[in-house]
Amino acid sequence: MxxxxxxxxxxxxxxxxxxxxxxxxxxxxxxxxxxxxxxxxxxxxxxxxxxxNTFASSLRSRKTNTIGVIAPRLNSYFLASVLAGMEDTASRENYNLIISQSLESSVKEIANTHTMFNKRVDGLLVSLAYDTEDINHLQPFFKKKIPVVFFDRIHNHPDSTSIVIDNFKAAYEITKHLLDQGCRRVMHLSASMLRNVYADRYRGFKQALKDYKIPHDDKYLYISSLSEQAGVEAAEYILNMAPSQRPDAVFSANDTAAVHCMIRLKAAGVKIPEDIAFAGFNNDPISKVIEPNLTTVNYPGYIMGEAAVMSLLNNIRGIHSSQTTNLIMLRSDIIVRDSSLKNKEGK
Amino acid sequence: MxxxxxxxxxxxxxxxxxxxxxxxxxxxxxxxxxxxxxxxxxxxxxxxxxxxNTFASSLRSRKTNTIGVIAPRLNSYFLASVLAGMEDTASRENYNLIISQSLESSVKEIANTHTMFNKRVDGLLVSLAYDTEDINHLQPFFKKKIPVVFFDRIHNHPDSTSIVIDNFKAAYEITKHLLDQGCRRVMHLSASMLRNVYADRYRGFKQALKDYKIPHDDKYLYISSLSEQAGVEAAEYILNMAPSQRPDAVFSANDTAAVHCMIRLKAAGVKIPEDIAFAGFNNDPISKVIEPNLTTVNYPGYIMGEAAVMSLLNNIRGIHSSQTTNLIMLRSDIIVRDSSLKNKEGK
DNA sequence: AAAAAAATTGCAATCGGTTGCAATTTTTAA
DNA sequence: TTAAAAATTGCAACCGATTGCAATTTTTTT
Structure with missing residues (x-):
C-alpha cells in the first residue's frame, strides 16, 4: 500500500x-x-x-486544525480529566491538540503563549497559572481574532468565553452543610485570590458564614499552594492554636490539601469529624480513600474539557462568537461523606 | 508590533x-x-x-517538529506524570506533542496510529492498549523509517527502542519482601498477560515464590482491569474463599486495585497487615493516603517521559538508532510502608 | 431548436520557506 | 601581483493543496 x-x-x-x-x-x-x-x-x-498533506493545506488555507492548550500542570487528577475530555472531543472533530504546561509560573505561561501563537493554532484553551496578574500576553490572539476560551482558572475578557462551575455556589453550599452540622469555627484553606476559583470559593464561604451570622476571623483563612506539604503545614498551624480557638471544621479549596491536613491531624489524635469536620473540593480519587471519606464537590473535569473544545470550535466556525456566549457554567454537586457528618443521619 | x-x-x-x-x-x-x-x-x-511559517517549512523540508503520543489513557496519575515529563522535554527541544488516547481499545489505538501517520509526525511514542495483540498498525512507520519508541507497555521490535523499568525485578523484590514478612499464601492481582508490564511482574512474582520453594496456585492469581471496581471484586473473591485458604498477602500490579481491595476487606473486618499484608505498584498518591500506607514500587513517570522523548529525538537526529539502543531500563525502587510490615522493624 | 440557466470542471496564481548548484567576493598562498 | 582556495550569496525550481474566475458542458425553459 x-x-x-x-x-x-x-x-x-x-x-x-x-x-x-x-x-x-x-x-x-x-x-x-x-x-x-x-x-x-x-x-x-x-x-x-x-x-x-496537512502542511500544503495549512499553508494555502491558513487553517491549522490545531488547538493550543495551556494548563498549569498536567499531572493532577482534575487536569488529566479535563485533557482527556478535550482530546476526545477534538479528535472526534478532527482537530489536534498541542498541549503545554505553565508549571504555575506566569513567565512560562507567557512563553507558551508565544509558542502557540507562532504555531498558529486556530484557537487557544487557557487555564491561568498561579501568579498570572494580567493577560497582556494574549493580546496578539485578540488582535488577530483568534478565539480564546478560558477554563477553570478564567479571566473575564469581552472577546473570550469562559467555562467554569459555580464556585461561589458550591462553596456556599458546602460551607452551609458544615454549619448545618453544628460547626461554628470553620476554617478555609485556599490559594491565590488572583484566581477566580479561589476568590469565588472564598466569597461563597464568607457568604454562608454571614447568612448564619457568624463573624469571619482572618485567622481562619489559610492561604497556600494547596499541595500535600501545604496541607500538613495547615494542620500544624491548627495544632498550634489554643484548643478553644481551634476550628471545628475545615473547608479546603482542594482535596489534596484537605486529605493531607486530615492525615496530620489524625496523627496528632484529632478526631474527624467529631473534633474537626472536613470538606474538600474536586472529588479527587484520594477523597474516597481517606478515612473518613472526604466530603467534597464533584468537579466534572472531563465534561469541562469537552465543553471547552466545543465552545472554541463554535467560535472558530463562527457559529456563535464570544460576544454572544461569554460564560458557560457547568453543573456541579456537593458529595457528602463521613468526614463532615457529625450527626449520622445523612445530609 | x-x-x-x-x-x-x-x-x-x-x-x-x-x-x-x-x-x-x-x-x-x-x-x-x-x-x-x-x-x-x-x-x-x-x-x-x-x-x-511552520507549514511552508514543513511542506518543503518534510520535517514537522512534531511528536505523536499514543497512550492508553490520560487521566491516571502515572500517565499524567509521563506526559508532563514528555511535554517538558519536547518543548525544551523545540518539538510539539500531539497527544491521543486509545482508551485501552486496540481499535482506537489503530485509528490514532493512522491519524499520527497522516499528520506526519517525526516520531511516535507508544504505550499499548490493554487488548492490542500485534503491532501491524505500526508497520507504515517502520516502512518509512519513522522512529517509534515504546514506553511502559512495550513490544519488542528490532526497529524500535523501548523504555521500561525492571518489572521483573521490582515484582520479585516486593514479593520477596512479603515472603520475608512471613507470608506464605501470596495472591497476585494482575491484568492482561499480553502486556509486558503484567507478564513481567507475574514472572517476578512466581520466581520469588519458587526461590522460597512455595508452590504457586492459580487461585492466587486474579486477572482484571485493575480498576477501583476490580479491586473491590478481588476483595469479594478473597472473602468468599474458605478462611484457611485465604491469602495472607496480596501483591497488586497497581495501587488503585490494591487500595480499593484493602478498603473493601477492611470493611469486612480484615486486619491489614496482620491478616493480609498488601503491596501495590506505581506509588500513586492514594498509596500514601490509605491506612495503613501502601507498600509499593516507585515508578518514575516523569523521568520515563523525559527519557522517551530524548531517545526518540536521538533516533530522529540519527545520533543513535534503535539498532544500537534497543532497550532502556530506568531505575525504580520498592517503598516499604505499613501495609506490609508485620514485624514492626522496617525492612 | 435556440436561448437561458444551472451544473461542472479547469487555469493559473498563490501560500512561504528550502536547497542543489552556480556565481561572486574575499582571503590565503605562491 | 596573480592564481588557487575558502567563504558568501543568490537563482530558480520545488514542496502539495487551495481558490477566484472563466470556460465548458449539461439541463431546463420557451
Whole structure:
C-alpha cells in the first residue's frame, strides 16, 4: 500500500484524467463536484494510498486544525480529566491538540503563549497559572481574532468565553452543610485570590458564614499552594492554636490539601469529624480513600474539557462568537461523606 | 508590533536588500552565512515582528517538529506524570506533542496510529492498549523509517527502542519482601498477560515464590482491569474463599486495585497487615493516603517521559538508532510502608 | 431548436520557506 | 601581483493543496 513515493492529488488527477483542482474539491466533498466524479476520486485515492498533506493545506488555507492548550500542570487528577475530555472531543472533530504546561509560573505561561501563537493554532484553551496578574500576553490572539476560551482558572475578557462551575455556589453550599452540622469555627484553606476559583470559593464561604451570622476571623483563612506539604503545614498551624480557638471544621479549596491536613491531624489524635469536620473540593480519587471519606464537590473535569473544545470550535466556525456566549457554567454537586457528618443521619 | 499583514522572509530580504535564501539560512544560523549578516537578519526579523511559517517549512523540508503520543489513557496519575515529563522535554527541544488516547481499545489505538501517520509526525511514542495483540498498525512507520519508541507497555521490535523499568525485578523484590514478612499464601492481582508490564511482574512474582520453594496456585492469581471496581471484586473473591485458604498477602500490579481491595476487606473486618499484608505498584498518591500506607514500587513517570522523548529525538537526529539502543531500563525502587510490615522493624 | 440557466470542471496564481548548484567576493598562498 | 582556495550569496525550481474566475458542458425553459 504505502511504499516509496508519496501520492499527491496530481497523481490522482493524472490517473483519472481530470484536473488537480477537481480532485482537491472532490476529496472534501465540495458541492460543485459531480457525485459520480467524487466517488471515482475517493476510490482512486484509497487505491493509490493517498494521504493528504496537512502542511500544503495549512499553508494555502491558513487553517491549522490545531488547538493550543495551556494548563498549569498536567499531572493532577482534575487536569488529566479535563485533557482527556478535550482530546476526545477534538479528535472526534478532527482537530489536534498541542498541549503545554505553565508549571504555575506566569513567565512560562507567557512563553507558551508565544509558542502557540507562532504555531498558529486556530484557537487557544487557557487555564491561568498561579501568579498570572494580567493577560497582556494574549493580546496578539485578540488582535488577530483568534478565539480564546478560558477554563477553570478564567479571566473575564469581552472577546473570550469562559467555562467554569459555580464556585461561589458550591462553596456556599458546602460551607452551609458544615454549619448545618453544628460547626461554628470553620476554617478555609485556599490559594491565590488572583484566581477566580479561589476568590469565588472564598466569597461563597464568607457568604454562608454571614447568612448564619457568624463573624469571619482572618485567622481562619489559610492561604497556600494547596499541595500535600501545604496541607500538613495547615494542620500544624491548627495544632498550634489554643484548643478553644481551634476550628471545628475545615473547608479546603482542594482535596489534596484537605486529605493531607486530615492525615496530620489524625496523627496528632484529632478526631474527624467529631473534633474537626472536613470538606474538600474536586472529588479527587484520594477523597474516597481517606478515612473518613472526604466530603467534597464533584468537579466534572472531563465534561469541562469537552465543553471547552466545543465552545472554541463554535467560535472558530463562527457559529456563535464570544460576544454572544461569554460564560458557560457547568453543573456541579456537593458529595457528602463521613468526614463532615457529625450527626449520622445523612445530609 | 503584530498587525495586519504577516511578515515573511521576503519582507526581511527586501528590507536588507539581500535574497530570501540568505534570510532563510541566516534565521537558522546556517554556517555559510556571514556572522554580520546573520545579526542584521535577526534584528530585522525582530523589528518587523516576523514569525516563521511552520507549514511552508514543513511542506518543503518534510520535517514537522512534531511528536505523536499514543497512550492508553490520560487521566491516571502515572500517565499524567509521563506526559508532563514528555511535554517538558519536547518543548525544551523545540518539538510539539500531539497527544491521543486509545482508551485501552486496540481499535482506537489503530485509528490514532493512522491519524499520527497522516499528520506526519517525526516520531511516535507508544504505550499499548490493554487488548492490542500485534503491532501491524505500526508497520507504515517502520516502512518509512519513522522512529517509534515504546514506553511502559512495550513490544519488542528490532526497529524500535523501548523504555521500561525492571518489572521483573521490582515484582520479585516486593514479593520477596512479603515472603520475608512471613507470608506464605501470596495472591497476585494482575491484568492482561499480553502486556509486558503484567507478564513481567507475574514472572517476578512466581520466581520469588519458587526461590522460597512455595508452590504457586492459580487461585492466587486474579486477572482484571485493575480498576477501583476490580479491586473491590478481588476483595469479594478473597472473602468468599474458605478462611484457611485465604491469602495472607496480596501483591497488586497497581495501587488503585490494591487500595480499593484493602478498603473493601477492611470493611469486612480484615486486619491489614496482620491478616493480609498488601503491596501495590506505581506509588500513586492514594498509596500514601490509605491506612495503613501502601507498600509499593516507585515508578518514575516523569523521568520515563523525559527519557522517551530524548531517545526518540536521538533516533530522529540519527545520533543513535534503535539498532544500537534497543532497550532502556530506568531505575525504580520498592517503598516499604505499613501495609506490609508485620514485624514492626522496617525492612 | 435556440436561448437561458444551472451544473461542472479547469487555469493559473498563490501560500512561504528550502536547497542543489552556480556565481561572486574575499582571503590565503605562491 | 596573480592564481588557487575558502567563504558568501543568490537563482530558480520545488514542496502539495487551495481558490477566484472563466470556460465548458449539461439541463431546463420557451
Amino acid at each position: 504505502t511504499e516509496g513515493k508519496e501520492i499527491t492529488i496530481y497523481d490522482i488527477a493524472k490517473r483519472l484524467n481530470i484536473s488537480a483542482t477537481t480532485v482537491s474539491r472532490g476529496l472534501k466533498n465540495h458541492p460543485a463536484i459531480n457525485k459520480n466524479t467524487r466517488k471515482k476520486i475517493a476510490e482512486a485515492a484509497k487505491e493509490l494510498g493517498y494521504r493528504s | 503584530t498587525e495586519g499583514k504577516e511578515i515573511t522572509i521576503y519582507d526581511i530580504a527586501k528590507r536588507l536588500n539581500i535574497s530570501a535564501t540568505t534570510v532563510s539560512r541566516g534565521l537558522k544560523n546556517h554556517p555559510a552565512i556571514n556572522k554580520n549578516t546573520r545579526k542584521k537578519i535577526a534584528e530585522a526579523a525582530k523589528e518587523l515582528g516576523y514569525r516563521s
